Amino acid sequence: xxxxxxxxxxxxxxxxxxxxxxxxxxxxxxxxxxxxxxxxxxxxxxxxxxxxxxxxxxxxxxxxxxxxxxxxxxxxxxxxxxxxxxxxxxxxxxxxxxxxxxxxxxxxxxxxxxxxxxxxxxxxxxxxxxxxxxxxxxxxxxxxxxxxxxxxxxxxxxxxxxxxxxxxxxxxxxxxxxxxxxxxxxxxxxxxxxxxxxxxxxxxxxxxxxxxxxxxxxxxxxxxxxxxxxxxxxxxxxxxxxxxxxxxxxxxxxxxxxxxxxxxxxxxxxxxxxxxxxxxxxxxxxxxxxxxxxxxxxxxxxxxxxxxxxxxxxxxxxxxxxxxxxxxxxxxxxxxxxxxxxxxxxxxxxxxxxxxxxxxxxxxxxxxxxxxxxxxxxxxxxxxxxxxxxx
Amino acid sequence: xxxxxxxxxxxxxxxxxxxxxxxxxxxxxxxxxxxxxxxxxxxxxxxxxxxxxxxxxxxxxxxxxxxxxxxxxxxxxxxxxxxxxxxxxxxxxxxxxxxxxxxxxxxxxxxxxxxxxxxxxxxxxxxxxxxxxxxxxxxxxxxxxxxxxxxxxxxxxxxxxxxxxxxxxxxxxxxxxxxxxxxxxxxxxxxxxxxxxxxxxxxxxxxxxxxxxxxxxxxxxxxxxxxxxxxxxxxxxxxxxxxxxxxxxxxxxxxxxxxxxxxxxxxxxxxxxxxxxxxxxxxxxxxxxxxxxxxxxxxxxxxxxxxxxxxxxxxxxxxxxxxxxxxxxxxxxx
Numbered sequence: 001x002x003x004x005x006x007x008x009x010x011x012x013x014x015x016x017x018x019x020x021x022x023x024x025x026x027x028x029x030x031x032x033x034x035x036x037x038x039x040x041x042x043x044x045x046x047x048x049x050x051x052x053x054x055x056x057x058x059x060x061x062x063x064x065x066x067x068x069x070x071x072x073x074x075x076x077x078x079x080x081x082x083x084x085x086x087x088x089x090x091x092x093x094x095x096x097x098x099x100x101x102x103x104x105x106x107x108x109x110x111x112x113x114x115x116x117x118x119x120x121x122x123x124x125x126x127x128x129x130x131x132x133x134x135x136x137x138x139x140x141x142x143x144x145x146x147x148x149x150x151x152x153x154x155x156x157x158x159x160x161x162x163x164x165x166x167x168x169x170x171x172x173x174x175x176x177x178x179x180x181x182x183x184x185x186x187x188x189x190x191x192x193x194x195x196x197x198x199x200x201x202x203x204x205x206x207x208x209x210x211x212x213x214x215x216x217x218x219x220x221x222x223x224x225x226x227x228x229x230x231x232x233x234x235x236x237x238x239x240x241x242x243x244x245x246x247x248x249x250x251x252x253x254x255x256x257x258x259x260x261x262x263x264x265x266x267x268x269x270x271x272x273x274x275x276x277x278x279x280x281x282x283x284x285x286x287x288x289x290x291x292x293x294x295x296x297x298x299x300x301x302x303x304x305x306x307x308x309x310x311x312x313x314x315x316x317x318x319x320x321x322x323x324x325x326x327x328x329x330x331x332x333x334x335x336x337x338x339x340x341x342x343x344x345x346x347x348x349x350x351x352x353x354x355x356x357x358x359x360x361x362x363x364x365x366x367x368x369x370x371x372x373x374x375x376x377x378x379x380x381x382x383x384x385x386x387x388x389x390x391x
Numbered sequence: 392x393x394x395x396x397x398x399x400x401x402x403x404x405x406x407x408x409x410x411x412x413x414x415x416x417x418x419x420x421x422x423x424x425x426x427x428x429x430x431x432x433x434x435x436x437x438x439x440x441x442x443x444x445x446x447x448x449x450x451x452x453x454x455x456x457x458x459x460x461x462x463x464x465x466x467x468x469x470x471x472x473x474x475x476x477x478x479x480x481x482x483x484x485x486x487x488x489x490x491x492x493x494x495x496x497x498x499x500x501x502x503x504x505x506x507x508x509x510x511x512x513x514x515x516x517x518x519x520x521x522x523x524x525x526x527x528x529x530x531x532x533x534x535x536x537x538x539x540x541x542x543x544x545x546x547x548x549x550x551x552x553x554x555x556x557x558x559x560x561x562x563x564x565x566x567x568x569x570x571x572x573x574x575x576x577x578x579x580x581x582x583x584x585x586x587x588x589x590x591x592x593x594x595x596x597x598x599x600x601x602x603x604x605x606x607x608x609x610x611x612x613x614x615x616x617x618x619x620x621x622x623x624x625x626x627x628x629x630x631x632x633x634x635x636x637x638x639x640x641x642x643x644x645x646x647x648x649x650x651x652x653x654x655x656x657x658x659x660x661x662x663x664x665x666x667x668x669x670x671x672x673x674x675x676x677x678x679x680x681x682x683x684x685x686x687x688x689x690x691x692x693x694x695x696x697x698x699x700x701x702x703x704x705x706x707x708x709x710x711x712x713x714x715x716x717x718x719x720x721x722x723x724x725x
Binding site for chain 2: 001002003004005009069263284285287288289291292293295296297298299300302303305306307309310320323324374376377378380381384385386387388389390
């Protein structure tokens with residue numbers, strides 16, 4: 001075991017640090033959704049031009065072809081430089097792109113991968129439905145083959161960035177007699193296709209982040225099918241393992257920063273009793289606990305990446321990480337809420353009015369989306385512990 | 392960067408586990424009294440190098456590192472092996488650092504034992520004498536005790552102690568007062584304390600993993616309402632949480648061991664975090680292990696209570712929950 005960097009890793013860290021200090025935007029991400037989207041795309045474009053787009057993507061697909069550890073180093077340096085998060089570009093980089101690399105046809109890869117890397121295309125996911133969230137295989141949105149097109153009818157839900165996305169990874173039932181995981185098809189849906197309507201779902205923070213998408217005879221060329229007709233489940237699952245570990249890396253790194261920021265907050269905030277928050281034993285203990293957990297999560301990330309780098313088959317690592325990161329984030333946001341006392345209550349339905357209140361509410365998004373905590377525990381019970389199944 | 396065990400490290404784990412299974416099986420604890428190691432067991436553990444694992448060969452040690460020592464102690468924890476190994480190993484390190492080669496050799500060779508002393512009130516420690524009230528573990532009436540802080544470690548001879556029954560019957564506990572007792576060996580610096588934190592966290596990690604393994608095994612076998620209880624989410628989910636605690640605390644333990652071995656600047660902070668998450672994981676997993684076993688879990692004949700009792704003792708060695716959390720918060724600044 002060792003914590004040393006190879007020469008390649010050290011020189012990559014130095015290169016990333018230099019580039020970020022020269023190129024990370026100094027201005028804040030705008031609050032206006034349209035301007036924020038332009039900001040996200042521009043930052044991705046800059047990353048692409050600097051050679052830092054798709055760091056662990058293979059070179060032949062336009063990525064930098066670097067290791068998982070170098071990907072982690074990138075995120076650490078980006079956090080250190082307070083560089084923007086991927087935001088709307090995240091799904092394409094962490095999920096749609098890797099899915100196309102794993103299962104896409106040559107023409108699909110040639111068209112989409114460069115657009116993902118250079119920030120031209122925003123992707124959203126069309127998996128969940130009103131009746132199929134945790135139980136994704138219960139989905140009922142229909143896709144009927146008509147000549148060389150697939151005619152889609154139905155409804156998707158919880159579509160993050162659906163209102164600004166260019167493309168969607170759409171999972172539909174193409175065999176009406178099929179049950180569960182069989183008879184599904186994964187298809188690339190152009191969000192400008194006629195018959196498609198995107199309605200906002202305003203969240204409890206007062207923001208539009210997720211949407212409902214309705215499909216009324218939406219005609220998508222069959223050439224957009226990724227994998228083959230009826231094999232959509234395999235396509236959807238092809239990237240859920242390593243990507244689940246990788247996509248939570250920024251959250252894990254951010255958590256350590258947030259823990260330190262919360263300790264600093266407690267050192268400069270007085271409680272209603274007049275004492276400094278950090279002098280309160282209960283608060284101090286809980287902050288220390290979160291700091292220790294955040295450190296352990298970093299160690300766990302390194303342990304997971306070491307295992308994956310050795311070519312071990314991914315197991316439930318991503319679920320362990322997701323469950324622990326999101327519950328720790330929630331605990332931290334609760335402590336911060338307590339430190340702030342009455343000031344926590346000042347919230348004007350936008351994140352800039354009170355970052356702490358926003359993050360307190362955002363913590364439920366983390367523990368519910370992308371597989372709720374309860375689903376992660378099921379995956380751990382099945383794959384890591386081999387417990388008998390009831391379902 | 393690599394936090395997976397290499398072949399040599401796996402070999403250390405396998406041989407320690409094998410020895411403990413044969414020579415100190417958990418079953419022995421159902422009729423245990425005190426933590427006395429018999430001469431034969433002491434000699435065998437000495438031959439394995441357990442009392443001088445991370446000491447250099449010039450000091451009579453094995454010449455391995457904090458990482459291998461951590462792995463051995465994790466196996467001792469996992470199999471509820473003799474916790475008394477730890478104070479002997481730390482005493483050997485203190486004697487060696489103090490330049491007392493004869494005493495170090497006796498400790499490493501299994502000819503001399505030492506118990507552990509924890510402060511039970513204010514302690515005044517000078518270079519040559521020490522005063523204060525202590526709780527002793529696995530110390531004989533007139534035996535050596537090791538007392539370590541982040542600033543120094545000392546060896547002192549007891550002149551009497553009051554025996555106290557210990558929650559964990561495999562450990563002998565006592566109360567002792569020292570009033571200007573002569574220091575036999577003194578080593579400045581955190582070496583023994585840090586090694587103690589790491590080894591205790593490692594034993595706690597072994598306990599966490601044992602508790603999880605016992606629960607999972609039982610959940611697959613025990614049936615209620617016509618199904619194994621491991622098919623119910625009320626049992627599956629606590630087991631998953633036990634697994635998450637195990638995974639996170641193991642990764643942090645490995646990180647801290649490497650940080651200590653390599654004298655990284657953040658070693659103190661990493662050790663404090665490792666002890667803190669290990670305390671939490673071991674006590675919570677031991678708790679759930681009893682709960683998941685139901686009625687049998689609270690009986691004397693079953694092993695679950697032994698895991699809980701050992702976890703309660705070890706969570707108080709080298710930093711209880713309050714102390715380790717304070718150390719984390721202070722960034723273990725020294």
